[in-house]
Amino acid sequence: MDITNPSPYFLAVLFFIVAFTYSSVGLAGGSSYTALMAIFGFNTLAIPMISLSLNLFVASIGSFNFIRNKHGKIKLIMPFLISSMPMAYLGGALRLPKAIFYWILLISL
Secondary structure, eight states, X not given: OOTTSOOHHHHHHHHHHHHHHHHTTTOXXXXXXXXXXXXXXXXXXXXXXXXXXXXXXXXXXXXXXXHHTTOSOHHHHHHHHHHHHHHHHHHHHOOOOHHHHHHHHHHHO
């Protein structure tokens, strides 16, 4: 297997492991999806959208279970939901040069 052209099944398994591991502690794993895609040579314009989509999917499942089991109050959660959605969109829409993107990724992880 070439690192720049991984099998879709291999990536699916890696993403599942990340999702399972991070969601078990209440996180969604967005930074790890980003790192994996950067390692495997994904297009830097595609990485934020894929990472945010996976993050949204995993976080939605965790949030649904959290609320369903009555661990949180919707009045407390709503301000975070309302403010985080547009900020996530703005972050995903931000275009950075490839070199700066990799430096920020390196420093943040």
